[in-house]
Amino acid sequence: MPHKWSSRGCLSMSRYEEDIAVTNLLAPRLAWFAAVARHEHVTRAAHELGVPQPTLSRAMVRLEADLGVALFARRGRSVSLTPAGRSFLAGSDRALAEIARAAHAVRADADPATGHVAFGFLHTMGSETVPGLIRAFRVDHPHVRFSLVQNYGEAMLERLRAGELDLCLTSPVPEAPDLVGRRLDEQRLRLVVPDDHRLATRKRIRLAEAAEETFVTLEPGYGLRRITDDLCAEAGFRPRVAFEGEEAETLRGLVAAGLGVALLPPPAVARPGVVELTVTAPRAVREIGVAWLDGHPDTPPVAAFKRFLLSRRGRLLPDGQEPYVA
Structure with missing residues (x-):
């Protein structure tokens, strides 16, 4: 909601902002209030909470002052809820239950044995590489849970920055001050041509020989598109x-279908209708690496999966997708 200006020209808080400010003050005291309401006795509630009775009494007085309403009718150390107090207790119980659920969820995600990893990867890594990695990781970590995101490189890096991913497998390896990137492997690219193309009888080719060809490529923003443009x-x-x-x-x-030629990594399964030529010059490879947000603390399952990925340096790719050899 928009800010409001007071008659003196000073910026004042909106009602929504005032409610947020009050909530920030109240949150630590909800459990204390609920205990007093449950016992209807300040001393017994203080004993349960392990706080001095005067401290608890003062906290309840401040809580009422912050809200601007009386929550308790007092008779010595005994108290009973006012109608406003009963209404506030119902909301407090819901808030405390939600906090408990949130605490359980974050503890569960951080559990070394059963925790959670949010992992992103390139489309071209989805058929064999990523399933193979997760299968191998789960030999020693069978109950770790994964949220998987398949996307192009720039989109995954933005999700890393937004905290939606813990790690991503991408190409090229990013160089940015807020990210950490580690090279894991490299994958050779081939010039793919129709099987009735004039170059289809060749095994090897210099990319300059395809200068007059029409290309089909990935969209701008994809790492493989950038590599294609740079190699050409x-x-x-x-x-x-x-x-x-x-x-x-x-x-x-x-x-x-004869629409053009393309620079692509090896397929998971050979496709009929095309011939894949080794590019001898320039050196046609793409680096595959893992990236994460710099300074972002890892939960135990994320740390374990990161160590696993880094241990796969030089042998990330499945058989048939061997590194480039000139």
Whole structure:
């Protein structure tokens, strides 16, 4: 809600902001209030809470002053709830129950044996690499839970920054002051052409030989698109793009249909209708790495999965997706 200006020209809090401020003051005292209300006796409540009785009495007086209403009718050390007190107790019970549920959830997520990892990865890592990683990790951590997000690199980095992901598997390895990136492996890229293409009888090719071809690529913002543009520039040309997509296998299908050629990582399963050529120059690879938010504390399950990923340096990719060899 908008701020309001007082008659003196000073910025005053809106009613919503006043309620938030009061809530911040009240939150630590809700459990004390609930104990007094349950016992209807300040001394017994103080004994249960382990606080001095005068401290508890003063806290209840301040609570009423903050709210501007009487919560208790007092008779010596005994008290009874007023109608306002009964209404406030109902809300306090709901708030305390929600706090207890939240505390249980965060403790459960941090449990070393059964905790939670929010993990992002590239579309091209989804068919074999990530399932293989999780399968191997669960040999020693069978009950750790995963929330998985499949997306392109920039989108995952934004989710890291927003606290929605703990780790992500991405390419290229990010270089940003607020992120930590570690290189895990590299994957060779191939020039994929239709099986009836003029280059289809070749095994190896210099990328410059494809300068006159039409390309199908991923959309701008994808790491593989950036690598494609950079490799073509290094080979001395700018690719003519017929289609920009979101999935590598969609591009491979469009190559088979004769729409163009593409620079792609090896497929999980060989696709009919295309021939995949080794690119000899320039060096056509993409780095695969893991990234996380710098300074962000890890829960035990996240720390364990991070250690596991880093232990896979040089052997991240499944068989058939071997690193580049010139």
